[in-house]
Amino acid sequence: MKNPFKTYSAFTKAGIQDAIAYRANFLGFFIGEIFYCFVMFFIWKAVFNSSNSPTFMGFSMIDMTLYLFLTNITVFLTDTDSSYAIGEEIRDGSISMRLIKPIKIDLSLLFFELGNKIIIISMVFIPIILGIETYRTIATGGIAFDIVQFLFFILSIVLSYLLSFYLNLAFGYLAFFLMNLWGFNMLKGAILRFLSGGAIPIAFLPIWLQGTLKIMPFASLNYTPVMIYMGKYTGTDLIYYIGLQFVWVIAFILLCKFIWHLAAKHLCVQGG
């Protein structure tokens, strides 16, 4: 068998070129994200100023600031186009081109996005992490950076990305049956935003809901890596949540294979 990395590295190269070609789009988006974080920071600052307690449901202002920036960077890193990309290809029929090539559709998309991510990591991720650590050092008056915790965070974020990719791919495959995905994409976005803790930190929700949300795959998308970075998950918790992420990744890879198997049989190319 040929080395898959050799076959698919061409896609990674194309991904890098794509990211560089649309770098203005990228940088604009990034600046917006930072702006967004700062505005949320001020909203929370006003909340803390109006409150008599130094913590808000167990979060201090420093925790909240870290949470904001980390959640945004995690969403940015684990964001994937797979659902949209595959949905569009199914809708306009260009999916047939992928079917006749001797490559796996999921791996070619994955390696293409990897190229995109390389650019994001070098341009966005590293500066943000440096910024966060500088803030944390000044705010807490000591270096809180823990290399072991950071490595677990990286592992967790890789799992988050894979989960995000396969979850979205499974969703994109729905276009085989529904043809037009626009509305469902909106619905998915709205539900994911809530279930993954992107809109409201899961810790702020009622206890019974927290338990359910933490087991579901969506918390694994960005809440888990953020909590690991913040040191809220340690010891057996840490192992448990990373294990859970791993299980969900496998489950969604299998689900994708299953849907693909079903769909490829009754593929009907629209306008093809």
Added chain:
Amino acid sequence: MKRIFKLYGTFVAQHCKRLMEYRIDFLTGAFSFLINQVINILFISIIFSQIPDLQGWNYQQIIFIYGFSLLPKGLDHFCTDNLWKVSYFIVRRGDFDKYLTRPINPLLHVIIEDFQFDALGEFIVGIYLVTSASIKLGLSFGVVDILFLIVAVIFGALIFTSIKIAFAALALWIKRSGSILHMFYMSSDFARYPVTIYNNVIKTIITYIIPFAFTAFYPANYFLTGANPLFNIGGVVVISVILLGISICIWNKGLGAYESAGS
């Protein structure tokens, strides 16, 4: 002018046919919008479950500002949704050429070609929140206030439209500007909170540079407190007209610089 209305009618009819074809799509879109609103209100409620007021603003006042912000946003969303497609893919796929070959102003054509029924959801939720908050706060609206409300909503919508035109026009140079537009558009969410909570840099940005504060907080502030109508309502009109002028200039420059992205 009459011809444009006639054309608009034709486009509307075409669009309705498409809507019926993809009606599940439309319903899920509207439903997801509703979920988002519920989440946002829930977020505000959670914050207020812990604090009595947000730097002097109480829960109902914040809900009023939030509800008001949906009105101009909804109006713009209903009318000019096609600008999103220009910035995301119409230019990149080379489909923009068609607008240049028709005997109608390209910008006008882009705008009247499409409209979004989903936006009605925004409008209905907005009206509901504004009304219920007004009743709970005991606000009274005179004839002048209602007139001001209509003016603020229409010109507030123009601010959204102008921002969308300017950033969609960017695609005429760089082919794809969807993400940039998205990011600026999303920043309108911050105008839903009293600008007094921000520091001066952010306050200046959302008042004068991307002036979304005029689509929500400033006019809502007038209706809540009666303060400074010249700035809070007059400002909406002045800012939106200036912004629209700038946007149209950018759009026209973009048309001049446009090279087809044909494939």
